[in-house]
Amino acid sequence: MNQYQVVLNAMPSMAATPESIKHLYVQSRSGGMVPITAVATLKPGLAPTEVDHEGQFPVVSVSFNLAPNVAMSAGYAAINQLMKDLRLPGDIHGGFGGDFRRFTEQQNSTPLLLLGALLAVYIVLGMLYENLIHPITILSTLPAAGFGAMLALLVTNTELRSSRSSPSCC
Structure with a gap:
């Protein structure tokens, strides 16, 4: 479907009533003037008072809060599953904003950050010990420490999660 942004400019007397709009003329491809009723159907109906756009496409925002003690990753997975179950047409897309957008961006960059941190620690240990092998020996203990x-x-039945001390907005 082609969508065009149309801004109607008319003198206040020409747009005073819905009926007066039918007497407006628009320019055709050939340059002549044609009545607006020749190219558009004008009928009264219900419409939103405001249509939000993002990148020139209409958007709708759905807000939600996670239930207490629900991890963000579990909420992310549940919402993605709901989006799949909706079977939306191909021209309708969903996405996250706010905290969830930051969460997905952080998830994508975490492996690279960990690799960078390991490389930085290796370089610092290499300079400290003036050796290329000793840092590898020290870093080889990380998997056992992580386990x-x-x-x-697991033994203390504690979750590994980050929490904020300040409430989030947006």
């Missing part, structure tokens, strides 16, 4: 940390969380 021990996960085991401690």
Whole structure:
């Protein structure tokens, strides 16, 4: 479907009533003037008072809050599943904003950040020990330490989650 943004400019006397709009003329491709009723159907109906746009496309916002003690990753997975179950037409797309958009951006960049952190630690240890092998020996203990940390969380039945001390907006 082709969509065009149309801004109607008319003298106040020509747009005073809905009936007066039928007497407006628009320019045709050939340059002549034709009545607006020749190219558009004018009928009264219900319409939103405001249509939000993003990138020149109409958008609608749906807001929600996660239930208490629900991790953001679980909420993200549940909402994605609901979007799949809706079977929306191909020209309707969904996306996240606010905290969830930041969450997805962070999820995508986390492996690269971890790799960068390991490289930085390797460089610092290499400079500290003036050796290329000792940093690898030290960093080789990280998987065992990670396993021990996960085991401690499992034994104490504690979730690994980040929390904010300030409420979020947007």
